[in-house]
Amino acid sequence: MKVLVPVKRVIDYNVKARVKADQTGVDLANVKMSMNPFDEIAVEEAVRMKEGKEHHAAGTATEIVVVSIGVTQAQETIRTALAMGADRGLLIQSDADLEPLAVAKLLKAVVDEEKPDLVLLGKQSIDGDNNAVGQMLAALLDWPQATFAGKIIIGGGKATVTREVDGGLQTLAASLPAVVSVDLRLNTPRYASLPNIMKAKKKEIAVKAVADYGVDTAPRLTVKKVTAPPTRSAGIKVADAAELVAKLKTAGVL
Amino acid sequence: MAVLVIADRDGDAVRDTTHKTVTAALKLSGDVDILVIGQGSKAAADAAAKIAGVRKVLLAESAGLGHQLAEAVEATVVGLAGGYDAILSPATTDGKNFMPRIAAKLDVAPISDIIEVVSNDTFVRPIYAGNALETVQSSDAKKVITVRPTSFDAAAEGGSAKVETVAGADAGKSAFVSEEMVKSDRPELGAAKIVVSGGRALGSAEEFHAVMDPLADRLGAAVGASRAAVDAGYAPNDYQVGQTGKVVAPALYIAIGISGAIQHLAGMKDSKIIVAINKDADAPIFQVADYGIVGDYKTVVPELMKALG
Numbered sequence: 001m002k003v004l005v006p007v008k009r010v011i012d013y014n015v016k017a018r019v020k021a022d023q024t025g026v027d028l029a030n031v032k033m034s035m036n037p038f039d040e041i042a043v044e045e046a047v048r049m050k051e052g053k054e055h056h057a058a059g060t061a062t063e064i065v066v067v068s069i070g071v072t073q074a075q076e077t078i079r080t081a082l083a084m085g086a087d088r089g090l091l092i093q094s095d096a097d098l099e100p101l102a103v104a105k106l107l108k109a110v111v112d113e114e115k116p117d118l119v120l121l122g123k124q125s126i127d128g129d130n131n132a133v134g135q136m137l138a139a140l141l142d143w144p145q146a147t148f149a150g151k152i153i154i155g156g157g158k159a160t161v162t163r164e165v166d167g168g169l170q171t172l173a174a175s176l177p178a179v180v181s182v183d184l185r186l187n188t189p190r191y192a193s194l195p196n197i198m199k200a201k202k203k204e205i206a207v208k209a210v211a212d213y214g215v216d217t218a219p220r221l222t223v224k225k226v227t228a229p230p231t232r233s234a235g236i237k238v239a240d241a242a243e244l245v246a247k248l249k250t251a252g253v254l
Numbered sequence: 255m256a257v258l259v260i261a262d263r264d265g266d267a268v269r270d271t272t273h274k275t276v277t278a279a280l281k282l283s284g285d286v287d288i289l290v291i292g293q294g295s296k297a298a299a300d301a302a303a304k305i306a307g308v309r310k311v312l313l314a315e316s317a318g319l320g321h322q323l324a325e326a327v328e329a330t331v332v333g334l335a336g337g338y339d340a341i342l343s344p345a346t347t348d349g350k351n352f353m354p355r356i357a358a359k360l361d362v363a364p365i366s367d368i369i370e371v372v373s374n375d376t377f378v379r380p381i382y383a384g385n386a387l388e389t390v391q392s393s394d395a396k397k398v399i400t401v402r403p404t405s406f407d408a409a410a411e412g413g414s415a416k417v418e419t420v421a422g423a424d425a426g427k428s429a430f431v432s433e434e435m436v437k438s439d440r441p442e443l444g445a446a447k448i449v450v451s452g453g454r455a456l457g458s459a460e461e462f463h464a465v466m467d468p469l470a471d472r473l474g475a476a477v478g479a480s481r482a483a484v485d486a487g488y489a490p491n492d493y494q495v496g497q498t499g500k501v502v503a504p505a506l507y508i509a510i511g512i513s514g515a516i517q518h519l520a521g522m523k524d525s526k527i528i529v530a531i532n533k534d535a536d537a538p539i540f541q542v543a544d545y546g547i548v549g550d551y552k553t554v555v556p557e558l559m560k561a562l563g
Contacts, residue, residue, distance in 0.1 A: 016516060017382035017385040018385075019385075026385075026386050101357070101358065101361075101362070101363045123498075124498070126382070126383060127382055129367065129379075129380065129382070129383065129497065130354075130364070130366045131366060131367075132354035132357070132364050133354075134354075135354035135355040136355065136357065136358035136364075137358075138324075138355060139355040139357075139359050143427065144325055144425075144427035144428035145324050145351075145355065146428070147347075147350070148347060148351070150491065160431060164492075165347040165348070165492075166346050166444070166492065166500070167435045167492060168434050168435035168436045169435075170321070170430075170433045171432045171433065171434075172321075172429060172430050173428065173431050174427065174428040175427050178427075178428075183491075183498075184481070184485070184498065185484070185485065185491060220362070220394050221363050221390040221391065221393070222391045223388055223390055224376065224389040224391055225388075225389045226381070226386050226387070226388050227386070227387050227389075228385075228386065228387070229384060229385070229386070229523075232523055232541075232542040234540060234541045234542070234546075235528075235543055235544035235546065236544075236545060236546070237545075238546070238547055240547070241547070241557035241560070241561040244545055244547060244558065245558070248527065248529070248545070253448070253505045253527050254473075254506070254562075
């Protein structure tokens, strides 16, 4: 089974995003960038499918292709995935911050070329927080989708996916090919070993331009402004539980 | 302009996330219809018809819709979309699952998790785990929007809309296998007036439940957890409060042994009153707490139970 894993280069999850003074966006100058943590989980799962780790049979995945859409430096993000165990990479270069609809259209064009059996990706990126690309790609392909995966079993031409939903867990079976978006508890991604980092330098990354795909990526949304959220100020420390209960009663919440 | 709200159904009722989404919809237009999807959902449709300000309720049923499968919901809603200028759903895991799929089929940019309606094409939504708020204007003729329920008041009851049956599509390429829902007599996390949340400091699943459950029962509260506590297996995934888990805004939020990572704060900072109990006086949670007690939960929580009587 061939697996396509789209990955995004985003602000490192340990860095606190700060809004620019002119309200045009978040300041990313000189900020540490990393692979979107949810995408890292998707890469890890694909590699486990190839290695036959956990409950996956060896060779469940036979080839892992990683694709990123973004600036030239997104090659580093692809290289990270190659060091984790993916086979080859594709960068679709874009300096514009593309919306999920445009990203889904580009990914559909990649799927039409690569013909994977499974697209595995993070449920959302931690910058735009849209939680949309996987679902939109599935719609454009007319493929089934299984979002927020906490467990994935491949077999019998299906992906049987346990999803983390409000109220608990839902398991569904999606016939392959399918799009599966992954949630936090699917796995804990590995750190690439030094030999694997060295090996990854020899793996192929193809570079293409958005224009090569001939899809409409024009934005549909205009960002009018980006502001900092209202801050909450720290309240008071109380000495003990009895004082706390008295305060809460006065505030009318008990 | 007409707006379709997809209801969040709970058995024979609709959750108040539906009422809150109706409030957001009424800011766009006076012509608001509700779509109830499911199987055996007539009672839920009748409940939705009682929400004030609703024009009519559409009821679509099929086996796939009974489990809210994205492919079935998409095919059903796309079939109805011609009559509407905007389609709204609460930003529940169901809404987040099927709304982008609907948007892609309609060739529309979805607008996720809005917290404010500025005008009928401009909305405010959190980005970067709630560290920034983005105001976006949509140029699409049709809008597909998910609504963060905690940011809107619930529409009142007192309506008497008509219920019409419409065609419900089935899923096709995906099938429901099973579900494992957390059973609890406590209020739902998203709707509770009081939430008590535990963090990694509790140290084990046994300790988590031994400390949190009696306190929640005493207060009639829902139980939440930090991501760290869920990742460590102390609490089920459904308990997670945070940007990538549940966003809550109760009247009272009590954080016990939670340090207050940005990710967690994004999920609870709109609570009316926040109480933090933590032995580390420098924990970031105290920067957003109205009342803080610096101390070990092992002594503070029993004292709190005693003080509550």
